[in-house]
Amino acid sequence: MRRRWVRLGLLMLIAMGVVLPGTKAEATPPPPLAQYFPETGQSAVNYFWQFWKNTPNAMRVLGYPISLPFVQESFTEPGKFYLVQYFERAILEEHPENFNHPTNGNKYFVLGRLLGKELAKGRENEPAFKPVANPNNGTVWFPETQHTLTNTPGPFLTFWRNYGGLSVFGYPLSEPFQELNPDTGKVYWVQYFERNRFEYHPEEKPEFQVLLGLLGKQYYNEHKTEPKLAVKEWFFRYHTRAEAIPVDFIYGYNVQAFYQERDRLYQLVNNAAFGWIRQQAPWEDLQAADGTIYWGELDKVINDAHAKGIKVLLSVVRSPEWASENGTHGLPSRRNFPKFGDFMQRMAQRYKGKVQAYEIWNEQNYAIENGGVVAPAAYYVDMLEYAYKGVKAADPEAIVVSGSPTPTATNRTDIAVDELIYFAQMFAIPKFWNNVDVIGAHFGGTYNPPDTKWPDNPGPGPGWRDNSEFYWRRIEDVRQVLVNSGNGDRQIWVTEIGWATANTSPGFEYGNSNTIEEQGAYLERAMYMARYDYAPWVGAMFVWNLNFAVTSPDPLHETASFGVLNPDWSPRPAYTRLQQFAATHK
Incomplete structure (x- = not known):
């Protein structure tokens, strides 16, 4: 996950032969965050946005941003270059030497330039x-x-x-x-x-x-014709919301790539202008009780994707019988946490550079996904810690995504726990934040259009409408739980999102009310909302799913009904609409 402006800034420095000032600690950018201001066509970005939010009455003190961040030489310390962002009343700059200061923390990491002194x-x-x-x-x-x-x-x-x-x-x-x-x-x-x-x-x-x-604006107007600022004109012009978002958006498909025509499958991913896939990798199918790992078919899945230039999110799920407490596929027993951590380390080492992200478990708040019992949040976080450390020991650049709870308002440990409660429980555990890079989440719209939400704008009914769990906009509730935890700068990846169509699976009857045309329209609208209305705190959308109608023996099974391909590989309207969207909304 690379930030376009960071890359651009580094290229500028290389071209200028400039070396940034020495630092006491490496200043690592936070998960991408920004606030777009249509008044000026700019976004306050990352630590600059944090500084803006933490400034009392920021509109009066700093004003709107009038540029995107870029690297510029200091006028008070000639020869030193800093990442800066111009605001109407100030110019802010990052000072890496103050990052993680032993006494001040990051209090002085972002400082206002000495504009008063200059003037x-x-x-x-x-x-x-x-x-x-x-x-x-x-x-x-x-x-x-x-x-x-x-x-x-x-x-x-x-x-x-x-x-x-x-x-x-x-x-x-x-x-x-x-x-x-x-x-x-x-x-x-x-x-x-x-x-x-x-x-x-x-x-x-x-x-x-x-x-x-308005010292920021004044300084820019007085100096914009000088060579040092003239080359930065692009950063000051008005930008659309899409241009001002500081990170590339991830478009992905959930796929079933084991024992499939992968060349055909991956070509469809590329044709769709989607750069990522999410593939589940069951631990139970890979490691024997004696520790032997049988990579076999998974090697082919990963290597073929890499050869096609496709990035991979591996969702690691399902314990082997020997590893769980009750001989099922639920979370491993505590005594086997270290073995799971070792497995993740060996996996990350094997696929370094080929797998870009790992999601640790799937719908751990749902009993049917975890051997018949809901995994308590604290128990899950303890396991996550082992997995995170294992991945990072082998591949520090890999992104670790927390397992995605499923939307539900049910609270029975033998069935499910409301995911809003489950998220709050995870978020309340301090070490959770040290062992995850991105928050994973699942959403589905039943037969409710994307813009609807209970109770203010409910769907058509008669069922699946009287709780926000039935709506795509449930994501707004999850976001609020995240903000309430004090970690609103963390990014959410939607690792499953979809609308079912006609099927015969009990519990998914709502799909019979959705036409394949509506499925396409709903997915496109949800993608737009994630890409723009929820940017940048939503960083990825993995559609559920691409090819399960092809792989399922029953074309009317619910998993097939969520697919955007028909059983004969032909595209549904959803595939075509998403293809056009991704191609034009990078």
């Missing part, structure tokens, strides 16, 4: 900019710049303290003085700080009497 350059001999002595009368005085900060004539001190202080505004560079505002033609009391300029507007309501200069 005050050459004014050092003006009376207001000359240092003053400490009045020693209780007034706040900064020895670093030898200037005071008070609430006279305007409430500058209160504003400074309430809206970010040192990390946002820096130290004062002047005493308050009167200055003409070139935009309004009026004179205001102002005070310069390292990173901004305060203006006192007594005619405004008390909460708006201190206004900040």
